[in-house]
Amino acid sequence: MRTRPLKVALLGCGVVGSEVARIMTTHAADLAARIGAPVELAGVAVRRPSKVREGIPQELVTTDATALVKRGDIDVVVEVIGGIEPARSLITTAFEHGASVVSANKALLAQDGAALHAAAGQHGKDLYYEAAVAGAIPLIRPLRESLAGDKVNRVLGIVNGTTNFILDKMDSTGAGYQEALDEATALGYAEADPTADVEGFDAAAKAAILAGIAFHTRVRLDDVYREGMTEVTASDFASAKNMGCTIKLLAICERAEDGRSVTARVHPAMIPLTHPLASVRGAYNAVFVESDASGQLMFYGPGAGGAPTASAVLGDLVAVCRNRLSGTTGPGESAYAALTVSGMGEVVTRYHISLDVADKPGVLAQVATVFAEHGVSIDTVRQQGKDGEASLVVVTHRASDAALGGTVEALRKLDTVRGVASIMRVEGE
């Protein structure tokens, strides 16, 4: 084994960074054996240098992250700051000064992955980011390496623990959205401002990253259709139960049937209780992958948290250090397929639509005619009425989102339709 240590610069020492530093110390002998050389924490860039950080010698702490990544003797920069800047500049500077990079930064990778990969490639360095998607769950490496000989057709994932906790709570207790969110906040599963989670921004960034890797093509954050889960109601869960389903916020990346285009989207959806994703409870994450040869695979585990995320960071750190010792780099960006990324209108799926209608003869015929005119085939209809008010629940066969949109627009114009109570996609069948 080489005795001269590989030098690691840690950018950020919050929940994840402090766990990375802790494990680097407590597991030093194991890491050295697995890498083939010791690794040494050479510097830790923080915002508040005066804070006492157990196990981290004060002389390693600096507020000057730029100077740290410019030192020239750093082998690997671990970026766990998050956000776009200064993370982006620091990573680019790290490549320029000879370091490889391990990052947990989903927002940055989703927005600027292509440019960062290009910078890494230009300098012959590694850019690894297993921790950016679904925390500890090995996902990027399996997709990029284990399935490198296969053709992935669909990725269907629960990639946000906060929203899964909330939806699971609504499902199991009958609670409304606000009540479940309040509990998630009280337990620390939701942040004070939960927007990034509940509006699907976090999941959309992960969907962009997953789609790019799964389909070997570039998928920008703007390409991802996004719909949050704040409007999911207890009544939607009751409807789901009637169908033998539950509701999950899903990130869905799909190859179109012609194979030439892909879509990526995040929205709440009904999935059958028999689907493996339906039983993913609490704040856990799970990603279901469908491929030509391997069939259906699922990867399950904690999607967030300091130690789980640090586990993913350290797995990458070992790989990058090993590459460095053998003078090579791992697989970089693979975007050769250059597929078209289609918009939401092209997505084909099933729909569960609840309509408030007048309780009089002929309504169903009118509604059915509108579906037929838009080429949306109806699977089942359930009619419930009392006191002149009625509801109509329609479940469709597979249809494009554009066709469904046209149908709903026309339904709203019918005199007998008082309102469209909810529209939910049905996935995983």
Next chain:
Amino acid sequence: MRTRPLKVALLGCGVVGSEVARIMTTHAADLAARIGAPVELAGVAVRRPSKVREGIPQELVTTDATALVKRGDIDVVVEVIGGIEPARSLITTAFEHGASVVSANKALLAQDGAALHAAAGQHGKDLYYEAAVAGAIPLIRPLRESLAGDKVNRVLGIVNGTTNFILDKMDSTGAGYQEALDEATALGYAEADPTADVEGFDAAAKAAILAGIAFHTRVRLDDVYREGMTEVTASDFASAKNMGCTIKLLAICERAEDGRSVTARVHPAMIPLTHPLASVRGAYNAVFVESDASGQLMFYGPGAGGAPTASAVLGDLVAVCRNRLSGTTGPGESAYAALTVSGMGEVVTRYHISLDVADKPGVLAQVATVFAEHGVSIDTVRQQGKDGEASLVVVTHRASDAALGGTVEALRKLDTVRGVASIMRVEGE
């Protein structure tokens, strides 16, 4: 991209081999893009050369596997023959003649993994075998690379599809073992001679491989305790249901609490219905991994079959070809931890014991005394009696297998105990 192709020799062209050849042809452009060079099927060694194999030019077919691996221009040998010989000699000869090897051979890897890794290392070649454990499910790469910065404490897996199909059938229909086996045979899930599956030999080979990789130590096939599932009865399933459990044939690799020794075992066990492994249906496989930092992960998918196994083989093929192009090798055997592998007596778990006893006063006191004398603490006891016959179901707290064995031996000597109807371990809590 390099235009000169990498040459692949395929040893075996059965269910898996023919799928490997098919995908190499149909996905040639994708494989080339992902590897950075085209791959070419340079020869296929078979036993019956006269059999027509769609898509494989007759001039590539040979019965002389040794001559094929000795050609000297082969970059990667894909071994999907199975069994110990001639696979072992062919792999060794391949390394000697400059090729790297991708194998799906669990029996060989479990028995001779250390020697084969040594041969690969000596010649600076790769030995990859993702397909040897749990078919298409990425498991070896995640354990070896994604979790390289973590400390794995336990691997708990359903790694044999045949037995899971049988047990799932018994659970869902109340069928007995023989009836469920007959159905598995009729549907092609069980072989004419099901011994390797139902007696746990197949799972034991996978447990040896998984334990070695998870704990960075050598675990020989002989180190794995093995108990088949042919004696599981409908009555055991009824007992399991009473406990909120089901029964699975599990491969369990555990680190002892002192961290210095490990155990590996295969046996039927009760697991709670709330455990993610409990809902693994039919012939699917799933492996649950518990680590210090990442917590609980699960990997799920098809554990066998031509196309899924070929997917895993091709993922390895891409990795090995990439290594070859960059003049490096991937992670080889990692056995630096050199831990003691303890026997079954050291295993600590819970037990569900059914006793046939005389229905008279004092029996429970006698039985409880025997447990206490052997240091096995009782969690619950349930007593059922009629017509002078009675049964006693005891569920214990955690105890060593040795202590439980001593307890059962003493119980058998009691006049009031007519027989020990069943002993089953309780896992996953």
